[in-house]
Amino acid sequence: MLVLLGLVLRLAPADTLTAFPPKFQVGKLNGDVVLKCNTSEQQVTWTQNGEPEPMAELVAEGQTLTIIGLDLPAAGNYSCWAGPVLLDTTYVVVSGTREERMNVSCQAESYRGSFRCSWTGPRSAIFRARLTRSDGSLGEWVPASGRRGRFSSSFTDPSFCPFAEELRPLQLQLEGLSDTSYHSFSSHFFIRDIVRPSSPRELTTQRRGEQLHLAWAPPASWPLPRSYFALLYRLQYELLNGTQVDKYVEGAEETQLQEHARRVRISCRDLYANPAWSPWTTWQDVGATQQR
Known part of the structure:
Protein backbone atom coordinates (compact mmCIF):
# COMPACT_ATOMS: atom_id res chain seq x y z
CA MET A 1 0.00 0.00 0.00
CA LEU A 2 1.35 3.39 -0.96
CA VAL A 3 0.44 6.41 1.13
CA LEU A 4 0.94 9.82 -0.45
CA LEU A 5 0.80 12.81 1.88
CA GLY A 6 0.23 16.37 0.70
CA LEU A 7 3.50 17.96 1.75
CA VAL A 8 3.13 21.03 -0.41
CA LEU A 9 1.39 23.89 1.43
CA ARG A 10 0.30 25.90 -1.58
CA LEU A 11 -3.20 25.45 -3.00
CA ALA A 12 -3.23 23.53 -6.26
CA PRO A 13 -6.11 24.92 -8.34
CA ALA A 14 -8.25 22.54 -10.35
CA ASP A 15 -8.30 22.72 -14.13
CA THR A 16 -10.83 25.26 -15.39
CA LEU A 17 -13.87 23.45 -16.75
CA THR A 18 -15.33 24.38 -20.12
CA ALA A 19 -17.52 21.27 -20.60
CA PHE A 20 -18.79 18.41 -18.47
CA PRO A 21 -16.03 15.80 -18.12
CA PRO A 22 -16.89 12.31 -19.42
CA LYS A 23 -16.35 10.93 -15.93
CA PHE A 24 -16.74 12.74 -12.62
CA GLN A 25 -17.37 11.79 -9.02
CA VAL A 26 -19.02 13.77 -6.22
CA GLY A 27 -17.80 13.40 -2.65
CA LYS A 28 -18.91 14.83 0.67
CA LEU A 29 -16.79 17.45 2.38
CA ASN A 30 -14.30 15.76 4.77
CA GLY A 31 -15.47 12.34 3.58
CA ASP A 32 -13.45 9.66 1.82
CA VAL A 33 -13.74 9.15 -1.95
CA VAL A 34 -12.74 5.95 -3.75
CA LEU A 35 -11.67 6.19 -7.40
CA LYS A 36 -11.31 3.27 -9.78
CA CYS A 37 -8.95 3.31 -12.74
CA ASN A 38 -10.69 1.71 -15.73
CA THR A 39 -7.83 -0.50 -16.86
CA SER A 40 -6.54 -4.06 -16.74
CA GLU A 41 -3.18 -2.80 -15.49
CA GLN A 42 -2.58 -3.88 -11.90
CA GLN A 43 -0.08 -1.20 -10.95
CA VAL A 44 -0.73 2.41 -11.87
CA THR A 45 0.41 5.86 -10.76
CA TRP A 46 -1.88 8.83 -10.09
CA THR A 47 -1.71 12.58 -10.64
CA GLN A 48 -3.98 15.42 -9.50
CA ASN A 49 -4.35 18.25 -12.03
CA GLY A 50 -1.16 17.00 -13.70
CA GLU A 51 0.88 17.16 -10.48
CA PRO A 52 2.68 13.92 -9.49
CA GLU A 53 2.58 14.98 -5.80
CA PRO A 54 -1.06 15.87 -5.08
CA MET A 55 -2.02 17.97 -2.08
CA ALA A 56 -4.61 15.46 -0.95
CA GLU A 57 -3.89 12.58 1.37
CA LEU A 58 -4.18 9.55 -0.88
CA VAL A 59 -4.07 5.80 -0.47
CA ALA A 60 -3.27 3.97 -3.73
CA GLU A 61 -3.68 0.22 -4.03
CA GLY A 62 -3.58 -1.40 -7.46
CA GLN A 63 -6.31 0.15 -9.63
CA THR A 64 -7.98 1.93 -6.67
CA LEU A 65 -7.24 5.34 -5.19
CA THR A 66 -8.81 6.57 -1.94
CA ILE A 67 -8.88 10.29 -1.17
CA ILE A 68 -8.84 10.71 2.62
CA GLY A 69 -10.91 13.62 3.98
CA LEU A 70 -11.98 15.35 0.77
CA ASP A 71 -11.73 19.14 0.89
CA LEU A 72 -11.75 21.88 -1.76
CA PRO A 73 -7.97 21.76 -2.48
CA ALA A 74 -8.32 18.01 -3.05
CA ALA A 75 -10.89 18.51 -5.81
CA GLY A 76 -9.82 18.36 -9.42
CA ASN A 77 -8.72 16.08 -12.22
CA TYR A 78 -7.33 12.69 -11.13
CA SER A 79 -5.57 10.66 -13.81
CA CYS A 80 -4.10 7.17 -13.65
CA TRP A 81 -1.07 6.22 -15.72
CA ALA A 82 0.99 3.22 -16.79
CA GLY A 83 4.33 4.91 -17.21
CA PRO A 84 3.80 7.71 -19.76
CA VAL A 85 0.48 6.25 -20.98
CA LEU A 86 -2.75 7.88 -19.74
CA LEU A 87 -5.26 5.18 -18.77
CA ASP A 88 -8.25 6.92 -17.22
CA THR A 89 -9.37 10.26 -15.78
CA THR A 90 -11.98 11.17 -13.15
CA TYR A 91 -12.90 14.70 -12.12
CA VAL A 92 -13.60 14.95 -8.37
CA VAL A 93 -15.79 17.68 -6.88
CA VAL A 94 -17.26 18.44 -3.45
CA SER A 95 -21.02 18.28 -3.00
CA GLY A 96 -22.89 21.29 -1.65
CA THR A 97 -23.09 21.42 2.13
CA ARG A 98 -26.66 22.71 2.04
CA GLU A 99 -29.68 22.41 -0.22
CA GLU A 100 -29.26 24.38 -3.44
CA ARG A 101 -31.79 27.17 -4.09
CA MET A 102 -31.66 28.46 -7.62
CA ASN A 103 -33.96 31.00 -9.20
CA VAL A 104 -35.29 28.95 -12.13
CA SER A 105 -37.72 30.50 -14.62
CA CYS A 106 -39.31 28.61 -17.54
CA GLN A 107 -41.39 30.05 -20.37
CA ALA A 108 -43.30 28.56 -23.32
CA GLU A 109 -44.70 30.59 -26.21
CA SER A 110 -47.55 28.12 -26.82
CA TYR A 111 -48.86 24.63 -26.10
CA ARG A 112 -46.49 22.85 -28.49
CA GLY A 113 -44.36 21.24 -25.77
CA SER A 114 -41.32 23.47 -26.35
CA PHE A 115 -40.01 25.91 -23.75
CA ARG A 116 -36.89 27.59 -22.45
CA CYS A 117 -35.61 27.72 -18.88
CA SER A 118 -33.11 30.11 -17.33
CA TRP A 119 -31.51 30.26 -13.90
CA THR A 120 -28.71 31.84 -11.92
CA GLY A 121 -25.64 30.04 -10.62
CA PRO A 122 -21.97 30.52 -9.75
CA ARG A 123 -20.20 32.52 -12.44
CA SER A 124 -17.41 29.95 -12.70
CA ALA A 125 -19.75 26.94 -13.07
CA ILE A 126 -20.87 25.01 -16.11
CA PHE A 127 -24.36 23.47 -16.19
CA ARG A 128 -26.38 20.86 -17.97
CA ALA A 129 -30.08 20.04 -17.65
CA ARG A 130 -32.49 17.27 -18.48
CA LEU A 131 -36.22 16.77 -18.45
CA THR A 132 -38.44 14.07 -17.01
CA ARG A 133 -41.24 14.23 -19.57
CA SER A 134 -45.00 14.10 -19.08
CA ASP A 135 -45.06 10.37 -19.94
CA GLY A 136 -42.43 9.66 -17.26
CA SER A 137 -39.52 9.10 -19.65
CA LEU A 138 -36.16 10.69 -18.99
CA GLY A 139 -34.64 13.04 -21.57
CA GLU A 140 -31.00 13.42 -22.54
CA TRP A 141 -28.70 15.88 -20.83
CA VAL A 142 -28.72 19.26 -22.60
CA PRO A 143 -25.68 21.56 -22.22
CA ALA A 144 -26.59 24.98 -20.86
CA SER A 145 -25.36 28.22 -22.33
CA GLY A 146 -24.23 30.72 -19.75
CA ARG A 147 -22.63 34.08 -19.18
CA ARG A 148 -21.90 36.01 -15.99
CA GLY A 149 -23.85 33.63 -13.78
CA ARG A 150 -26.96 33.45 -16.00
CA PHE A 151 -27.68 30.10 -17.68
CA SER A 152 -30.36 28.77 -20.02
CA SER A 153 -31.40 25.70 -22.01
CA SER A 154 -34.21 24.90 -24.47
CA PHE A 155 -36.34 21.76 -24.32
CA THR A 156 -39.06 19.92 -26.21
CA ASP A 157 -41.34 17.28 -24.73
CA PRO A 158 -42.32 15.07 -27.72
CA SER A 159 -44.91 13.26 -25.61
CA PHE A 160 -46.81 16.46 -24.81
CA CYS A 161 -50.32 16.68 -26.29
CA PRO A 162 -51.78 20.20 -26.42
CA PHE A 163 -55.36 18.86 -26.49
CA ALA A 164 -55.02 16.65 -23.38
CA GLU A 165 -55.18 17.66 -19.75
CA GLU A 166 -51.79 17.76 -18.04
CA LEU A 167 -51.99 15.13 -15.30
CA ARG A 168 -48.41 15.23 -14.07
CA PRO A 169 -45.86 18.02 -13.97
CA LEU A 170 -42.61 18.06 -15.85
CA GLN A 171 -39.44 17.82 -13.80
CA LEU A 172 -36.36 19.83 -14.72
CA GLN A 173 -33.09 18.59 -13.24
CA LEU A 174 -30.06 20.90 -13.18
CA GLU A 175 -26.52 19.74 -12.58
CA GLY A 176 -23.53 22.05 -12.35
CA LEU A 177 -19.78 21.80 -11.84
CA SER A 178 -17.37 24.51 -10.83
CA ASP A 179 -13.64 23.95 -10.41
CA THR A 180 -14.15 22.43 -6.97
CA SER A 181 -17.88 22.06 -6.29
CA TYR A 182 -20.99 20.23 -7.47
CA HIS A 183 -24.40 21.94 -7.72
CA SER A 184 -27.82 20.37 -8.27
CA PHE A 185 -31.43 21.50 -8.24
CA SER A 186 -34.78 20.26 -9.53
CA SER A 187 -37.97 22.12 -10.42
CA HIS A 188 -41.51 20.88 -11.17
CA PHE A 189 -44.07 22.70 -13.32
CA PHE A 190 -46.94 22.33 -15.77
CA ILE A 191 -46.63 23.82 -19.25
CA ARG A 192 -50.03 25.47 -18.77
CA ASP A 193 -48.51 27.51 -15.95
CA ILE A 194 -45.52 28.80 -17.93
CA VAL A 195 -47.20 29.80 -21.21
CA ARG A 196 -46.56 33.38 -22.24
CA PRO A 197 -47.55 34.07 -25.86
CA SER A 198 -45.50 36.17 -28.22
CA SER A 199 -46.89 39.57 -29.13
CA PRO A 200 -49.86 39.77 -31.52
Whole structure:
Protein backbone atom coordinates (compact mmCIF):
# COMPACT_ATOMS: atom_id res chain seq x y z
CA MET A 1 0.00 0.00 0.00
CA LEU A 2 1.35 3.39 -0.96
CA VAL A 3 0.44 6.41 1.13
CA LEU A 4 0.94 9.82 -0.45
CA LEU A 5 0.80 12.81 1.88
CA GLY A 6 0.23 16.37 0.70
CA LEU A 7 3.50 17.96 1.75
CA VAL A 8 3.13 21.03 -0.41
CA LEU A 9 1.39 23.89 1.43
CA ARG A 10 0.30 25.90 -1.58
CA LEU A 11 -3.20 25.45 -3.00
CA ALA A 12 -3.23 23.53 -6.26
CA PRO A 13 -6.11 24.92 -8.34
CA ALA A 14 -8.25 22.54 -10.35
CA ASP A 15 -8.30 22.72 -14.13
CA THR A 16 -10.83 25.26 -15.39
CA LEU A 17 -13.87 23.45 -16.75
CA THR A 18 -15.33 24.38 -20.12
CA ALA A 19 -17.52 21.27 -20.60
CA PHE A 20 -18.79 18.41 -18.47
CA PRO A 21 -16.03 15.80 -18.12
CA PRO A 22 -16.89 12.31 -19.42
CA LYS A 23 -16.35 10.93 -15.93
CA PHE A 24 -16.74 12.74 -12.62
CA GLN A 25 -17.37 11.79 -9.02
CA VAL A 26 -19.02 13.77 -6.22
CA GLY A 27 -17.80 13.40 -2.65
CA LYS A 28 -18.91 14.83 0.67
CA LEU A 29 -16.79 17.45 2.38
CA ASN A 30 -14.30 15.76 4.77
CA GLY A 31 -15.47 12.34 3.58
CA ASP A 32 -13.45 9.66 1.82
CA VAL A 33 -13.74 9.15 -1.95
CA VAL A 34 -12.74 5.95 -3.75
CA LEU A 35 -11.67 6.19 -7.40
CA LYS A 36 -11.31 3.27 -9.78
CA CYS A 37 -8.95 3.31 -12.74
CA ASN A 38 -10.69 1.71 -15.73
CA THR A 39 -7.83 -0.50 -16.86
CA SER A 40 -6.54 -4.06 -16.74
CA GLU A 41 -3.18 -2.80 -15.49
CA GLN A 42 -2.58 -3.88 -11.90
CA GLN A 43 -0.08 -1.20 -10.95
CA VAL A 44 -0.73 2.41 -11.87
CA THR A 45 0.41 5.86 -10.76
CA TRP A 46 -1.88 8.83 -10.09
CA THR A 47 -1.71 12.58 -10.64
CA GLN A 48 -3.98 15.42 -9.50
CA ASN A 49 -4.35 18.25 -12.03
CA GLY A 50 -1.16 17.00 -13.70
CA GLU A 51 0.88 17.16 -10.48
CA PRO A 52 2.68 13.92 -9.49
CA GLU A 53 2.58 14.98 -5.80
CA PRO A 54 -1.06 15.87 -5.08
CA MET A 55 -2.02 17.97 -2.08
CA ALA A 56 -4.61 15.46 -0.95
CA GLU A 57 -3.89 12.58 1.37
CA LEU A 58 -4.18 9.55 -0.88
CA VAL A 59 -4.07 5.80 -0.47
CA ALA A 60 -3.27 3.97 -3.73
CA GLU A 61 -3.68 0.22 -4.03
CA GLY A 62 -3.58 -1.40 -7.46
CA GLN A 63 -6.31 0.15 -9.63
CA THR A 64 -7.98 1.93 -6.67
CA LEU A 65 -7.24 5.34 -5.19
CA THR A 66 -8.81 6.57 -1.94
CA ILE A 67 -8.88 10.29 -1.17
CA ILE A 68 -8.84 10.71 2.62
CA GLY A 69 -10.91 13.62 3.98
CA LEU A 70 -11.98 15.35 0.77
CA ASP A 71 -11.73 19.14 0.89
CA LEU A 72 -11.75 21.88 -1.76
CA PRO A 73 -7.97 21.76 -2.48
CA ALA A 74 -8.32 18.01 -3.05
CA ALA A 75 -10.89 18.51 -5.81
CA GLY A 76 -9.82 18.36 -9.42
CA ASN A 77 -8.72 16.08 -12.22
CA TYR A 78 -7.33 12.69 -11.13
CA SER A 79 -5.57 10.66 -13.81
CA CYS A 80 -4.10 7.17 -13.65
CA TRP A 81 -1.07 6.22 -15.72
CA ALA A 82 0.99 3.22 -16.79
CA GLY A 83 4.33 4.91 -17.21
CA PRO A 84 3.80 7.71 -19.76
CA VAL A 85 0.48 6.25 -20.98
CA LEU A 86 -2.75 7.88 -19.74
CA LEU A 87 -5.26 5.18 -18.77
CA ASP A 88 -8.25 6.92 -17.22
CA THR A 89 -9.37 10.26 -15.78
CA THR A 90 -11.98 11.17 -13.15
CA TYR A 91 -12.90 14.70 -12.12
CA VAL A 92 -13.60 14.95 -8.37
CA VAL A 93 -15.79 17.68 -6.88
CA VAL A 94 -17.26 18.44 -3.45
CA SER A 95 -21.02 18.28 -3.00
CA GLY A 96 -22.89 21.29 -1.65
CA THR A 97 -23.09 21.42 2.13
CA ARG A 98 -26.66 22.71 2.04
CA GLU A 99 -29.68 22.41 -0.22
CA GLU A 100 -29.26 24.38 -3.44
CA ARG A 101 -31.79 27.17 -4.09
CA MET A 102 -31.66 28.46 -7.62
CA ASN A 103 -33.96 31.00 -9.20
CA VAL A 104 -35.29 28.95 -12.13
CA SER A 105 -37.72 30.50 -14.62
CA CYS A 106 -39.31 28.61 -17.54
CA GLN A 107 -41.39 30.05 -20.37
CA ALA A 108 -43.30 28.56 -23.32
CA GLU A 109 -44.70 30.59 -26.21
CA SER A 110 -47.55 28.12 -26.82
CA TYR A 111 -48.86 24.63 -26.10
CA ARG A 112 -46.49 22.85 -28.49
CA GLY A 113 -44.36 21.24 -25.77
CA SER A 114 -41.32 23.47 -26.35
CA PHE A 115 -40.01 25.91 -23.75
CA ARG A 116 -36.89 27.59 -22.45
CA CYS A 117 -35.61 27.72 -18.88
CA SER A 118 -33.11 30.11 -17.33
CA TRP A 119 -31.51 30.26 -13.90
CA THR A 120 -28.71 31.84 -11.92
CA GLY A 121 -25.64 30.04 -10.62
CA PRO A 122 -21.97 30.52 -9.75
CA ARG A 123 -20.20 32.52 -12.44
CA SER A 124 -17.41 29.95 -12.70
CA ALA A 125 -19.75 26.94 -13.07
CA ILE A 126 -20.87 25.01 -16.11
CA PHE A 127 -24.36 23.47 -16.19
CA ARG A 128 -26.38 20.86 -17.97
CA ALA A 129 -30.08 20.04 -17.65
CA ARG A 130 -32.49 17.27 -18.48
CA LEU A 131 -36.22 16.77 -18.45
CA THR A 132 -38.44 14.07 -17.01
CA ARG A 133 -41.24 14.23 -19.57
CA SER A 134 -45.00 14.10 -19.08
CA ASP A 135 -45.06 10.37 -19.94
CA GLY A 136 -42.43 9.66 -17.26
CA SER A 137 -39.52 9.10 -19.65
CA LEU A 138 -36.16 10.69 -18.99
CA GLY A 139 -34.64 13.04 -21.57
CA GLU A 140 -31.00 13.42 -22.54
CA TRP A 141 -28.70 15.88 -20.83
CA VAL A 142 -28.72 19.26 -22.60
CA PRO A 143 -25.68 21.56 -22.22
CA ALA A 144 -26.59 24.98 -20.86
CA SER A 145 -25.36 28.22 -22.33
CA GLY A 146 -24.23 30.72 -19.75
CA ARG A 147 -22.63 34.08 -19.18
CA ARG A 148 -21.90 36.01 -15.99
CA GLY A 149 -23.85 33.63 -13.78
CA ARG A 150 -26.96 33.45 -16.00
CA PHE A 151 -27.68 30.10 -17.68
CA SER A 152 -30.36 28.77 -20.02
CA SER A 153 -31.40 25.70 -22.01
CA SER A 154 -34.21 24.90 -24.47
CA PHE A 155 -36.34 21.76 -24.32
CA THR A 156 -39.06 19.92 -26.21
CA ASP A 157 -41.34 17.28 -24.73
CA PRO A 158 -42.32 15.07 -27.72
CA SER A 159 -44.91 13.26 -25.61
CA PHE A 160 -46.81 16.46 -24.81
CA CYS A 161 -50.32 16.68 -26.29
CA PRO A 162 -51.78 20.20 -26.42
CA PHE A 163 -55.36 18.86 -26.49
CA ALA A 164 -55.02 16.65 -23.38
CA GLU A 165 -55.18 17.66 -19.75
CA GLU A 166 -51.79 17.76 -18.04
CA LEU A 167 -51.99 15.13 -15.30
CA ARG A 168 -48.41 15.23 -14.07
CA PRO A 169 -45.86 18.02 -13.97
CA LEU A 170 -42.61 18.06 -15.85
CA GLN A 171 -39.44 17.82 -13.80
CA LEU A 172 -36.36 19.83 -14.72
CA GLN A 173 -33.09 18.59 -13.24
CA LEU A 174 -30.06 20.90 -13.18
CA GLU A 175 -26.52 19.74 -12.58
CA GLY A 176 -23.53 22.05 -12.35
CA LEU A 177 -19.78 21.80 -11.84
CA SER A 178 -17.37 24.51 -10.83
CA ASP A 179 -13.64 23.95 -10.41
CA THR A 180 -14.15 22.43 -6.97
CA SER A 181 -17.88 22.06 -6.29
CA TYR A 182 -20.99 20.23 -7.47
CA HIS A 183 -24.40 21.94 -7.72
CA SER A 184 -27.82 20.37 -8.27
CA PHE A 185 -31.43 21.50 -8.24
CA SER A 186 -34.78 20.26 -9.53
CA SER A 187 -37.97 22.12 -10.42
CA HIS A 188 -41.51 20.88 -11.17
CA PHE A 189 -44.07 22.70 -13.32
CA PHE A 190 -46.94 22.33 -15.77
CA ILE A 191 -46.63 23.82 -19.25
CA ARG A 192 -50.03 25.47 -18.77
CA ASP A 193 -48.51 27.51 -15.95
CA ILE A 194 -45.52 28.80 -17.93
CA VAL A 195 -47.20 29.80 -21.21
CA ARG A 196 -46.56 33.38 -22.24
CA PRO A 197 -47.55 34.07 -25.86
CA SER A 198 -45.50 36.17 -28.22
CA SER A 199 -46.89 39.57 -29.13
CA PRO A 200 -49.86 39.77 -31.52
CA ARG A 201 -48.98 40.61 -35.13
CA GLU A 202 -50.05 42.92 -37.91
CA LEU A 203 -51.85 45.53 -35.85
CA THR A 204 -53.59 47.92 -38.24
CA THR A 205 -55.59 51.08 -37.60
CA GLN A 206 -58.04 52.72 -39.98
CA ARG A 207 -60.37 55.70 -39.61
CA ARG A 208 -63.95 54.98 -40.61
CA GLY A 209 -65.84 58.18 -40.07
CA GLU A 210 -65.92 58.88 -36.35
CA GLN A 211 -64.78 55.37 -35.49
CA LEU A 212 -61.29 53.90 -35.35
CA HIS A 213 -61.19 50.34 -36.67
CA LEU A 214 -58.42 48.11 -35.32
CA ALA A 215 -57.47 44.64 -36.57
CA TRP A 216 -54.63 42.25 -35.73
CA ALA A 217 -53.46 38.64 -35.99
CA PRO A 218 -52.53 36.20 -33.20
CA PRO A 219 -48.87 35.35 -32.54
CA ALA A 220 -47.33 33.20 -35.27
CA SER A 221 -46.36 30.56 -32.68
CA TRP A 222 -49.89 30.24 -31.24
CA PRO A 223 -51.53 26.86 -32.04
CA LEU A 224 -54.71 26.23 -34.00
CA PRO A 225 -57.70 25.99 -34.04
CA ARG A 226 -58.38 29.45 -32.65
CA SER A 227 -61.72 28.35 -31.23
CA TYR A 228 -59.93 25.87 -28.96
CA PHE A 229 -56.85 27.96 -28.20
CA ALA A 230 -58.67 31.25 -27.73
CA LEU A 231 -56.83 34.39 -26.71
CA LEU A 232 -57.80 37.35 -24.59
CA TYR A 233 -56.48 40.57 -26.11
CA ARG A 234 -55.69 43.70 -24.19
CA LEU A 235 -55.72 46.90 -26.21
CA GLN A 236 -54.21 49.99 -24.67
CA TYR A 237 -54.74 53.33 -26.33
CA GLU A 238 -53.73 56.85 -25.42
CA LEU A 239 -56.13 59.76 -25.76
CA LEU A 240 -55.15 63.17 -27.06
CA ASN A 241 -54.86 64.47 -23.47
CA GLY A 242 -52.38 61.68 -22.57
CA THR A 243 -54.84 59.45 -20.65
CA GLN A 244 -54.27 55.73 -21.24
CA VAL A 245 -57.31 53.44 -21.52
CA ASP A 246 -57.46 49.62 -21.58
CA LYS A 247 -59.96 47.60 -23.60
CA TYR A 248 -60.27 43.78 -23.50
CA VAL A 249 -61.40 41.68 -26.47
CA GLU A 250 -62.17 37.94 -26.14
CA GLY A 251 -61.43 35.71 -29.10
CA ALA A 252 -62.05 38.30 -31.83
CA GLU A 253 -59.29 39.93 -33.85
CA GLU A 254 -60.84 43.30 -34.53
CA THR A 255 -62.71 46.03 -32.69
CA GLN A 256 -63.79 49.69 -32.97
CA LEU A 257 -63.03 52.68 -30.79
CA GLN A 258 -65.40 55.64 -30.48
CA GLU A 259 -62.85 57.86 -28.78
CA HIS A 260 -60.14 59.83 -30.52
CA ALA A 261 -56.94 57.91 -29.78
CA ARG A 262 -53.45 59.21 -30.50
CA ARG A 263 -51.64 55.84 -30.43
CA VAL A 264 -52.35 52.18 -29.60
CA ARG A 265 -50.61 48.94 -28.65
CA ILE A 266 -51.79 45.38 -27.92
CA SER A 267 -50.95 42.36 -25.76
CA CYS A 268 -52.58 38.92 -25.30
CA ARG A 269 -52.82 35.85 -23.08
CA ASP A 270 -54.60 32.51 -22.98
CA LEU A 271 -58.33 33.09 -22.46
CA TYR A 272 -59.01 29.97 -20.38
CA ALA A 273 -55.87 29.70 -18.28
CA ASN A 274 -54.35 32.59 -16.42
CA PRO A 275 -50.66 32.72 -17.36
CA ALA A 276 -48.63 35.83 -18.10
CA TRP A 277 -49.52 38.44 -20.66
CA SER A 278 -47.43 38.61 -23.81
CA PRO A 279 -45.05 41.52 -24.32
CA TRP A 280 -46.70 44.65 -25.66
CA THR A 281 -46.33 45.55 -29.28
CA THR A 282 -44.62 48.87 -29.86
CA TRP A 283 -46.80 51.95 -29.68
CA GLN A 284 -48.40 52.67 -33.05
CA ASP A 285 -49.50 56.14 -34.02
CA VAL A 286 -53.06 56.32 -35.26
CA GLY A 287 -53.27 57.44 -38.87
CA ALA A 288 -52.92 55.67 -42.18
CA THR A 289 -53.07 51.88 -42.17
CA GLN A 290 -49.82 50.40 -40.87
CA GLN A 291 -48.54 46.92 -40.11
CA ARG A 292 -46.12 45.74 -37.47
